[in-house]
Amino acid sequence: MTAALRTYEDINTRIEGGDVVVVTAEELSVMVAEGGLHAAAREVDAVTTGTFSPMCSSGVILNFGHSDPPIRMQDIRLNGVPAYGGLAAVDTYLGATSVSKARPEYGGAHVIEALLRGEQVRLDASSSGTDCYPLHDIKTHVTLASMNEAVLFNPRNAYQNYSAAVNTSPRTIRTYMGTLLPRMGNMTYATSGQLSPLLKDPSFRSVGLGTRIFLGGAQGYVVWHGTQHAPAVREVEGKPIVGGGTLATMGALREMSPDFLRAAFFPGYGVTLFVGLGLPIPILDEAMAAAAAVPDTGLYTQIVDYSVPHRDRPSLGVVSYAELRSGSVSVGGCEVPTSSLSSYAKAREIAERLRDDIAAGRFLLQKPVWTLPPTGGRRTLEMG
Amino acid sequence: MERKKYILSFPSEIVEIPITHTFMSRFGLWTNILRAKIEPSSGGKLVIELRGEGDMIESAVRYAEAEGVTVRPLEHDVAVSRELCVDCGACVSICPSQALSLDPCTFRLVFEPDKCVVCGSCAEVCPVAAIRVDF
Known part of the structure; x- marks a missing residue:
């Protein structure tokens, strides 16, 4: 850990005083590339992130x-x-x-x-x-x-990282990663990469019970780690594949907007919910700025073959989010067109809205009661 | 030389009239049929690209309309609702003719009707039913 630059209290004092420096993770990447990490970490108090992706483990608690x-x-x-x-x-x-x-x-x-x-x-x-x-x-x-009550309570949101999906079989398959065309006819992915909340604070130093977030257009909270929280970092082909940490989130449905919570239907798979979520990250020290500034060229995921009907599907290699976002990826000599299932335009809108809310004094950073476990794997279910 | 794509709707009474042949022979147009489903009993639709002089394309459209064919520019019958679209991009890699893409700066969905072949794949996979293809 590097020397402390500021505390939550310092940041909130500056928010209330109207002189906080807050930028989106995309903007921080540019600042670091142009003026260096040392200067950016000292200038920026907080960084905002965003994602707008189908998140199946979502729902509402109602009392009629x-x-x-x-x-x-x-x-x-x-x-x-x-x-x-x-x-x-x-x-x-x-x-x-x-x-x-x-x-x-x-x-x-x-x-x-x-x-x-x-x-x-x-x-x-x-x-x-x-x-x-x-x-x-x-x-x-x-x-x-x-x-009486309508509370959004999502047991698993904001996957830290997620595999890109292809289909090597000779038939079209319908999955929660969308329609996958035969013989690697396309590739889908579902993370906002350089804007993705948990990729920008990969050891969860600002994330835990009580962290205030943007949720569905309103202010919500992280209330636990999400189900299947498995954040172990692995090296694949010499590249760090940041793990699959997840968030359980909660917020008042009445304060939310259909602009940031939208029903989705994937043919052959079923119904899911697009959830708009943004995490503000306090820049407590230079290490937090360094992690928050990593651009799409330095963030990786695996390509996984969804035609294999098993829990553990084979990996076909590693790809950066910059390659995925370019529109096509080369796999074994073939150019495969890519589709995001997660809206980068909405992710950016969320990060910018959160930035503006913080700058205007409408959103204060909340230090969590405890932070999410930074390690841990996933258990499996045995049959019989 | 101009290129335009149209969707032609044929009522059952006029399926015998050789419209496409007349486009070529009388108006000197280059034609490319992209999709067609026409039944003698119920009529049907034809997606066609016309290439030629602008005034000849216009004359050909007027001729077809006079014969009883409804002619609509393709972009009237294939449309992305800006209100509903969330710019996820699920449709982008499904499109066989690269008519759908995300703008590299804004990451918002861009639809180029001149590249569309009206296959309908995008409307099928759109998770928020934002794409309408009338064919």
Whole structure:
């Protein structure tokens, strides 16, 4: 660790005083390339990041309020999409990937987007009935405004890094990495690279319980490490592949916007939710500036063959985000066109909005209660 | 010499009229049929690229319309909704004719109708249903 340059308190004092220096991670890369790391680390107080990517492990905690007579909801559907019925009487969790039986291309993510747009959502619930909750069935409508609580709670967001996907088989395959054309006809990837939150603070020095973030257009929080948090850094072909750290996040759905939370449908795979998320990184010392400044040319991921129907799929090599973003990548002598599934334009918009909110004194940096574990792998599930 | 792409809609009554042949023989146009689905019983659509003098292309379009064909420039029937598009880029590598790309500076989606072959692959994979292909 290098010598301390500033504390959270110093940064927040400068934010409140209106003289904080805050730039996006893209802008920091340029500053470091032009004026050197030493000067940039001393000038910049905080750096902002952003991502806008499909994140399946997302959903909302809802409380509808009680009807008269009251019901203890067990089978719950919102616009036909099943929500969890194993909580208290009128509490539920609606997952983004839950789908309507009648319309498999319509799911929880679409209901979340409909609520955000102020639309009425149909609620059908049934119960076996109890003495204290005598009602058996309810058919009604709810809106975001009519409910007691609507909290976005995402068990796994913002994967630190993710493999690029190809398909070497002779048939088109439909995956959560999009449609993959036969014989390496295309390649998809899903990380904002040099703007990606956890790639810019790779040892999570500013990330943990209580870190305030941009979430879905509002201010939200990191509440835990995400599920499958596996941040071990590996060397592949002599290049550091930063691991797969993840975030569990939470925030008030009512304050969010459909510009930064959008339902998505991948044909042959299903429904998921585009989540817009931005992490502010305090530049506490030169090492944090160095990590936050790494450009796409210095960030790598693996190319993985999704046609292999197994947990551990073979790697076909290492590629930089600069190559991925160029539009095509050379694999074994073939030029393969690339597609991002994550919007870089939105990622940049999020990083810029967070930068402007911090500069205007609307967003203060929150020091986490504890930071995420910087190491650790992933367990597997054995059959039988 | 100009190049233009059109989508021609044929009602069933006029499928016998040799429209494409007339484009070539009477108007001296170079034609390239990119996609076609026409049934004698129900009519159908044809995606065609026309090359030739601008006034001859215009005359050919007027001729086809007089015969009962609905002629629409391709970009009227293939459209990306700026309101819905999130500029993810999922469609970019699926497009067989490089008609879709991300602007290298803004990373926003760019659609070039003159490269489009109206295959519809983009509309199928768009996760937010922002692309409309009427064919």
